[in-house]
Each structure stands twice: as structure tokens, then as C-alpha cells.
Amino acid sequence: MNIETLIATFLTLCIFSFLYKDNPFYKFAEHLLVGISVGYVLVMAVNTTLMPKLVNPVFKQGELGYIIPGILGIFMLLRFFPRYTWLSRISIALIIGAGAGVAIPATIQARLFSQMQASMKDFASIDGIIIFLGIASTLAYFFFSKEHKGWFGATAKMGTWFLMIFFGATFGYTVMSRISLLIGRMQFLLGDFLHIIK
Amino acid sequence: MLSRQLIFVLIALSVAIPLVIKIGLPNQVTTEVRNVYESIEQLDSGSVMMISFDHEASSLPEVKPMAQAILRHCFQKKLKVITLALMAEGTAIGEQLLRETANEYQANYGEDYVFLGYRPQAQSAILGMGEEIKRVFPQDYNNTSLDRIPMMKDIKNYNEVKLIISVADGDLPVTWVDYAVSRYHPKFACATTAVMATSFYPFLSSGQMVGLLGGLKGAAEYEILLEKPGMGQKGMDAQSVSHLVIVLIIVWGNVVYFLRRKTSTVDSPRSTAKPL
Numbered sequence: 014m015n016i017e018t019l020i021a022t023f024l025t026l027c028i029f030s031f032l033y034k035d036n037p038f039y040k041f042a043e044h045l046l047v048g049i050s051v052g053y054v055l056v057m058a059v060n061t062t063l064m065p066k067l068v069n070p071v072f073k074q075g076e077l078g079y080i081i082p083g084i085l086g087i088f089m090l091l092r093f094f095p096r097y098t099w100l101s102r103i104s105i106a107l108i109i110g111a112g113a114g115v116a117i118p119a120t121i122q123a124r125l126f127s128q129m130q131a132s133m134k135d136f137a138s139i140d141g142i143i144i145f146l147g148i149a150s151t152l153a154y155f156f157f158s159k160e161h162k163g164w165f166g167a168t169a170k171m172g173t174w175f176l177m178i179f180f181g182a183t184f185g186y187t188v189m190s191r192i193s194l195l196i197g198r199m200q201f202l203l204g205d206f207l208h209i210i211k
Numbered sequence: 212m213l214s215r216q217l218i219f220v221l222i223a224l225s226v227a228i229p230l231v232i233k234i235g236l237p238n239q240v241t242t243e244v245r246n247v248y249e250s251i252e253q254l255d256s257g258s259v260m261m262i263s264f265d266h267e268a269s270s271l272p273e274v275k276p277m278a279q280a281i282l283r284h285c286f287q288k289k290l291k292v293i294t295l296a297l298m299a300e301g302t303a304i305g306e307q308l309l310r311e312t313a314n315e316y317q318a319n320y321g322e323d324y325v326f327l328g329y330r331p332q333a334q335s336a337i338l339g340m341g342e343e344i345k346r347v348f349p350q351d352y353n354n355t356s357l358d359r360i361p362m363m364k365d366i367k368n369y370n371e372v373k374l375i376i377s378v379a380d381g382d383l384p385v386t387w388v389d390y391a392v393s394r395y396h397p398k399f400a401c402a403t404t405a406v407m408a409t410s411f412y413p414f415l416s417s418g419q420m421v422g423l424l425g426g427l428k429g430a431a432e433y434e435i436l437l438e439k440p441g442m443g444q445k446g447m448d449a450q451s452v453s454h455l456v457i458v459l460i461i462v463w464g465n466v467v468y469f470l471r472r473k474t475s476t477v478d479s480p481r482s483t484a485k486p487l
Binding site: 120 | 215216219222223226227231268269270271272273291299300302328329330331334335338349350385388389392393394404405406407408409414416417418419425426427428432442445446449450453454457
């Protein structure tokens with residue numbers, strides 16, 4: 014058995030020990046995970062962003078235009094120094110402005126217009142009617158400018174049923190997802206570590 | 212009354228026993244998984260596909276079987292596969308899985324597949340590749356210029372890519388829909404963790420996604436279509452038995468709750484609570 018399998022088994026059991034109660038072994042494994050994750054992401058950021066997008070273009074290829082975004086990046090780090098925090102607002106303003114400009118039309122097109130179109134095109138079928146009822150009644154439930162009484166209250170009530178079905182389906186999928194993670198660890202423990210299964 | 216620890220033991224046993232003793236419970240293939248399979252099956256040999264590893268290490272037991280099944284299908288069909296990562300932790304995992312699966316089919320790096328590596332800021336990376344892939348990834352993961360990779364010579368942007376698949380554990384497939392599908396209109400599908408699957412169903416019905424693989428079950432269904440059992444099918448017995456145990460525990464909890472409420476009205480918190 015190789016050393017990697019032994020380390021992975023030890024850390025898996027450390028994490029599982031939390032199911033009994035919190036303990037130093039769990040804390041150790043948890044802190045190790047956080048530390049390694051942060052270190053990995055930092056190295057990736059340096060290797061895939063800082064070096065190819067700033068250091069190499071400026072110092073190796075002499076493309077001085079890259080200094081401007083570099084300065085804006087340094088401004089972001091000045092948030093840690095109260096006297097110069099105001100400079101970071103310039104970078105944040107640029108990010109928010111450009112980000113919103115790119116995101117708003119794309120989101121409206123992809124999530125509003127396309128979804129509205131999809132909920133209308135199949136209106137003649139049973140599925141289409143159910144989708145329409147689901148949208149209309151759920152929207153009615155979240156409309157608070159009219160009291161939920163009478164026919165409007167009944168529609169809003171129907172909206173809560175659709176919401177409950179959605180929550181139930183999501184919870185079911187969540188259980189499946191979490192069990193899958195347990196299956197992955199069990200396959201490792203019973204297979205790679207104990208060699209009971211192939 | 213079941214203690215927490217007893218429930219954990221029951222769940223652990225319900226997962227472990229079916230892994231050791233095969234039951235062979237049936238597993239039906241759903242339309243959304245079949246659509247992904249058919250989208251790849253219909254492609255001609257040499258067609259270009261793009262697979263993005265948009266996940267972290269923590270979701271590996273779910274995403275790895277799905278990614279492996281899709282990659283096997285691609286290499287079996289002799290498609291050209293461009294891969295990349297839009298989450299840092301997906302980089303090393305994706306590269307390792309790609310290399311292992313490519314070796315199974317004797318696929319050659321640079322001719323049959325390429326790994327572009329990781330780019331942060333998914334929105335700008337996705338938008339940028341719509342204009343020109345080389346602008347976002349001038350070099351591949353091994354720092355080789357894309358100009359020197361034979362497979363990439365005739366590939367400029369999404370126009371040459373027949374299908375994009377995001378293997379994800381978060382909402383990055385939505386970012387692909389927002390910025391790639393709505394603007395450049397490539398065919399798009401996702402292989403996602405089960406916990407995220409319900410979020411993407413609206414995009415299936417709108418046609419913005421051609422198909423979806425949801426978690427370990429999605430992987431198992433794909434393996435059935437591929438007729439190549441893998442990690443997905445191996446875990447499905449455990450999945451089904453543990454779900455049955457959870458349902459029984461929920462039913463048991465409700466039965467105990469209603470019996471207690473019926474027989475004990477004095478001790479219940481509701482009856483003892485004083486009105487404000």
C-alpha cells in the first residue's frame with residue numbers, strides 16, 4: 014500500500030470522526046484542507062494570471078499598456094491600508110461598471126426573454142399548461158400589493174404547492190448528491206484501502 | 212427514538228453493504244442524459260468538442276464518473292477534444308482524468324485532444340473564446356503556443372466547436388448559457404452535481420441546453436448508453452438502498468411525531484408555550 018493511500022485514509026477517518034463529535038483530529042484535517050486549498054489557488058493565480066497577464070508582457074515583451082490594469086490591481090490591495098482605501102474605489106467602480114454592462118444584457122436575454130419564450134411556445138400541451146400555471150401562481154404568491162384572499166389567495170396557495178414540489182425535488186437531489194460523496198469515500202476505503210471491492 | 216449516531220451507522224451500512232454485495236437494481240435512462248449521448252453520437256469523426264472542468268476537488272466522486280464517461284465517448288468516436296478549466300481546483304483533476312482516459316484509447320496529445328489550462332474570471336474567458344480561443348489561451352497547460360499544436364490550427368472560436376459541455380459543481384453552466392449560448396449560439400450541455408441539477412432544468416425546456424447529466428445517476432445512465440460500466444453504475448445500488456433507508460427514517464420520524472402529539476398533549480412544547 015502506498016503512502017498516498019494511507020494519508021488519504023487517515024484524513025478521511027479524521028473528517029468522519031466529526032459524526033461522533035467535534036475533536037482535534039477533525040480540526041486538523043479541516044485546517045489542512047483550507048490551507049492546501051488556499052495555497053493551491055494562490056499558486057494557480059500567480060501562474061495563470063499574474064505571470065502571463067502582467068509580469069511577462071511588461072518585463073519580457075515590453076508591452077507597457079499592461080501596467081495600467083496592474084496599477085488598478087494594486088489599488089485593490091490598498092484596501093488594507095485605511096489611509097489609501099479610497100484608491101480601491103476606482104478599481105471597484107471599473108469592475109462594477111464593466112461587469113454590469115456585460116452582465117445585464119446577457120442575463121436579460123438568457124434568463125428572462127428566453128425563459129419567457131419557452132414558457133409560451135408549448136402552451137397547447139399539458140406540460141405547457143402546467144408550466145404556465147406554475148409560473149402564474151408562483152408569481153401571484155410573491156405579489157404582496159394585493160391581499161391573498163378569494164380567487165387571488167387560491168392562486169397564491171397553488172403557487173406554494175408548486176414551490177413545495179420544487180423544494181422537495183431539490184432536497185431529493187441534495188440527498189442524492191451528499192450520498193454520492195459518501196459512496197465515493199466508501200469506494201476508496203473498501204477498495205483502495207481494504208481491497209474488499211474492486 | 213433514533214440517535215444521530217445510529218442514523219449515521221445505518222446510512223454507512225446502507226452504502227457499504229451494496230458496494231460489497233452486488234444487487235443489480237434496474238436504472239432507467241432519462242431523456243436529458245440520452246440527449247447528451249445522442250448529441251455526441253451524431254457527430255462525425257474529427258468533429259471538435261469542448262469540455263470545461265468547472266468544479267472543485269470536493270465534488271470529485273460525482274463529477275469524475277460523468278466526465279470520464281463523456282471523455283470515453285469522445286475518444287471512442289475519435290472526436291477532437293478541447294478541454295479547459297474555469298475553476299482552479301478543476302485544473303489538475305481535469306488534466307489527470309483527461310490523460311488517463313486518452314491513454315485508454317491511445318489518443319495523442321495535440322492531435323486528438325488538448326488541455327488549455329485554467330483561466331480565472333469565467334465571464335471574460337467565455338466571452339473571449341467566442342471571439343478567438345487563442346486570445347484567452349495563447350498557450351496550453353504545458354506552455355506550448357496554440358500555433359504549434361496541430362489540432363488547433365483550424366479552430367478559431369465556437370464556430371468550429373460542435374458541442375460544449377461544462378462539467379460543473381456550481382452555477383458556471385448558467386454563465387456559459389448567459390455569455391456563450393445567448394451570444395454565440397453553440398450547442399451546450401452540462402454534467403453537474405445532483406444538488407445543482409434542478410437549477411438547470413428551465414434551460415433544458417427552453418432549448419438553451421441540449422441535455423444534462425445529474426450526478427452519479429447521470430453518470431450511471433451514460434455508462435448504460437455507452438455500454439461501458441464505470442464508477443457511476445458501481446455506486447447506484449448503494450445510492451438506491453441508502454435512499455430507501457432515508458425514506459424509511461423520515462417515515463419513522465413522522466410516525467413517532469404524530470403518535471407523540473396524539474398521546475402527549477401536556478408535555479409538548481406547543482401546549483406549554485404561554486401566549487405573549
